[in-house]
Structures are given as C-alpha cells and as structure tokens.
C-alpha cells in the first residue's frame with residue numbers, strides 16, 4: 586500500500602527540510618510539502634504539529650507525517666524514508682554506519698548555523714556579529730576542513746562511488762546538500778577547502794547527476810538559499 590507523506594516545515598528557506606525532501610525525491614514518492622503553500626498556512630502547519638500531544642511530539646521541524654505517525658529529527662526522518670524505499674542497506678552493520686554518517690552531517694549543519702548564531706539562536710544575527718566573526722573564522726579554518734576532510738577519507742577508503750562503498754544511501758544526499766549549503770554561505774572558503782578534496786567534489790557531482798535528483802534540482806520544488814536559513818551568505822563571515 587502506498588504511504589502518504591506530509592512534510593511540515595518552515596516556508597521561505599530550504600533549511601533542514603531540504604535533507605528530507607532530497608530523500609523523498611530520490612525515493613520517487615509523492616509527498617505533500619506544507620512549505621510549498623501559502624506562507625501563513627505553512628507556519629500554521631508547523632505550529633499545529635508542534636502543539637500536538639500524541640505520541641512523542643516534535644520539538645522542532647522538519648516533521649514528517651506518515652499516516653498517523655509523526656516523526657521529527659531530520660536524520661531520523663531520512664532514515665525512516667530510506668529504509669522504506671531501499672535507500673539504505675537493511676543489514677544492521679551498514680545501516681548503523683549510514684546513521685553515523687548522517688549524524689556527522691547533522692553535526693556539520695549545526696556548526697554552520699552556529700557561525701551566524703554563536704551566542705543565541707533566538708536572537709538576530711545583528712546582535713551577535715562580533716562573536717560570529719570569531720566563530721566563522723574557526724569554522725572556515727578548522728571545522729569545515731575537519732568535517733569535509735573526514736568525508737574525503739571515508740570516500741577514499743572505500744572502493745565504490747558512495748559513502749558506504751558500492752551502495753548508494755541517504756547520507757550521500759545529506760553530504761551533497763551540506764556541500765551545496767557551504768558553497769552558498771562560504772563561496773571563497775569552501776572552494777579553498779574543496780580544492781584539496783577531489784573525492785568529495787566528485788561525489789557531489791555524481792549525486793547531482795542522479796536522474797531523480799537532477800530532475801528535482803531543475804524543478805520549481807527546489808528552493809534557493811535565503812537569508813533566513815542555516816546557510817546564509819554574509820561576506821564578512823567568508824573571510
């Protein structure tokens with residue numbers, strides 16, 4: 586029986602919702618995306634799921650509603666969809682490795698976000714610009730090379746095209762999206778780092794060329810990065 590998927594996420598930014606969208610798109614399944622509707626309706630949809638009291642209510646979006654099931658945490662959602670649609674091996678060993686790789690991307694996403702919100706995620710960037718300069722310097726010089734260098738080592742250590750080797754899996758989509766985001770937010774710094782990372786660069790191009798992903802990227806469903814999301818282009822933070 587076909588599952589009915591409803592992605593609930595903020596309007597106007599790809600954000601963490603994008604990691605889920607990419608898995609749904611690669612799976613080739615139909616889904617409703619609340620962010621594609623009127624902004625006030627999309628915000629209301631987020632508020633409604635956050636105030637729900639059944640099961641384990643979500644703390645923050647993205648949220649995926651699958652029938653009566655309501656799932657949060659982007660990596661958890663991605664794994665659920667991937668396991669249902671053949672985008673991760675079901676053997677517990679490789680499946681756990683996929684979780685590890687996805688969690689590492691989630692960590693990198695959080696660190697990228699912290700560059701512009703190093704003090705308080707609830708306050709404006711303009712209120713923490715001085716601290717953001719220092720956080721971004723450390724991110725550009727230490728953390729981004731460390732994380733992307735890790736993925737370079739993973740790709741170089743296995744014999745296939747993908748993070749798990751021969752088997753494509755959902756963290757491949759996550760690595761693709763975080764590289765997209767870093768290229769948007771830190772065009773100069775990311776290119777400096779990626780110059781020394783041929784496996785990550787080639788992997789990014791391979792994911793973009795997958796037929797369903799290429800079709801999605803060319804569609805109106807793919808949203809541009811904006812100044813409201815995780816990956817913001819503030820030239821002063823790019824060094």
Ligand SMILES: N[C@@H](CCC(=O)N[C@@H](CS)C(=O)NCC(=O)O)C(=O)O
Nearest residue numbers: 600601645646647657658659660691
């Ligand atoms: N670890 C969570 C983070 C969720 C998260 O921070 N969501 C953001 C939007 S991308 C949000 O709305 N946060 C509200 C908050 O933290 O209060 C995930 O990966 O899904």
